[in-house]
Amino acid sequence: MTERPYVLLSVAASIDGYIDDNTSERLLLSNDEDFDRVDEVRASVDAILVGANTIRRDNPRLLVRSDDRRKRRLDAGLTESPIKVTLSATGHFDPTSKFFSTGDVAKIVYVPTSAAPRATDAVGDVSTVVDAGPKVDPVFVLEDLADRGIKRLMVEGGGTIHTQFLSAGLADEIQLVVAPFFVGDSTAPRFVGDAHFPQSPANRMSLADVQQIGDVVLLRYLPKAIEHA
Numbered sequence: 597m598t599e600r601p602y603v604l605l606s607v608a609a610s611i612d613g614y615i616d617d618n619t620s621e622r623l624l625l626s627n628d629e630d631f632d633r634v635d636e637v638r639a640s641v642d643a644i645l646v647g648a649n650t651i652r653r654d655n656p657r658l659l660v661r662s663d664d665r666r667k668r669r670l671d672a673g674l675t676e677s678p679i680k681v682t683l684s685a686t687g688h689f690d691p692t693s694k695f696f697s698t699g700d701v702a703k704i705v706y707v708p709t710s711a712a713p714r715a716t717d718a719v720g721d722v723s724t725v726v727d728a729g730p731k732v733d734p735v736f737v738l739e740d741l742a743d744r745g746i747k748r749l750m751v752e753g754g755g756t757i758h759t760q761f762l763s764a765g766l767a768d769e770i771q772l773v774v775a776p777f778f779v780g781d782s783t784a785p786r787f788v789g790d791a792h793f794p795q796s797p798a799n800r801m802s803l804a805d806v807q808q809i810g811d812v813v814l815l816r817y818l819p820k821a822i823e824h825a
Contacts, residue, residue, distance in 0.1 A: 598742040601749040604769045609787045614779035625775040627810045639665035641748040647757040648684035657694040675701045687711030689718045696722045763791035770817040
C-alpha cells in the first residue's frame with residue numbers, strides 16, 4: 597500500500613484557543629510576516645485541505661501568493677499552487693467560491709455516498725468529486741490522496757477538520773501560531789472541539805521549535821514524537 601501523506605496542521609489561534617469570532621468580518625489572528633511564512637509552507641506541499649465550512653465562512657483562495665515561489669514550483673515541474681482538497685457531509689458547494697474559481701490547479705471534493713449526486717451537480721464541472729462511502733473518513737482521504745501522488749498535505753482547518761485528524765492520530769506536525777489577544781466568546785469557533793485525543797497528559801507531544809514572529813509566536817509540535825505502550 598502507498599504510504600500516506602505527511603500531514604501538517606497549520607492553525608492560528610487566540611491565547612484562549614479561538615480561531616475566529618462571531619462577527620461577519622474575518623478575524624486576523626496573525627501578521628504580515630507570518631502570512632508570508634504560511635505562504636512558504638504552502639509552496640512546499642502537494643495539497644492543501646480545508647473543510648466545507650471554512651470555504652463557506654472564509655471563502656479562501658488557498659493559492660501561493662509569492663511570484664518567486666510560484667516560479668520555483670513551475671521550474672520544478674509542479675503547478676503554481678498545490679492541489680486544493682475539501683471534505684463535506686452534505687455536498688452543498690457554491691462553484692463561484694474562490695476555492696473552485698481561482699487557481700489553475702486540481703480541486704478534489706470528498707463526500708459521502710448520500711451527498712455525491714448533489715456535489716457532482718454543484719461542482720462536478722470544476723472539481724473531482726470522490727464518493728467516500730457511507731461517511732467521509734480521514735483515513736480514506738489520505739489513502740486516496742496517496743494514490744494520487746500526494747506526499748505532503750497541509751491541513752488549514754477549520755476546527756472540525758483539525759479535530760478529526762488529531763483525534764484519529766493522523767497529524768505528523770502541528771504549526772500553531774498564538775495571537776496576543778483573547779476572543780472571550782465561548783460560542784466562537786475553536787481550534788478543536790470535544791473528542792478523545794491520543795495526545796494527552798500521559799502522551800505529551802514533542803515541542804520541536806519555538807519562533808517569535810513579530811507579535812505572535814509559532815509553536816511547532818510533533819504529535820507522534822512520543823510513543824507509549
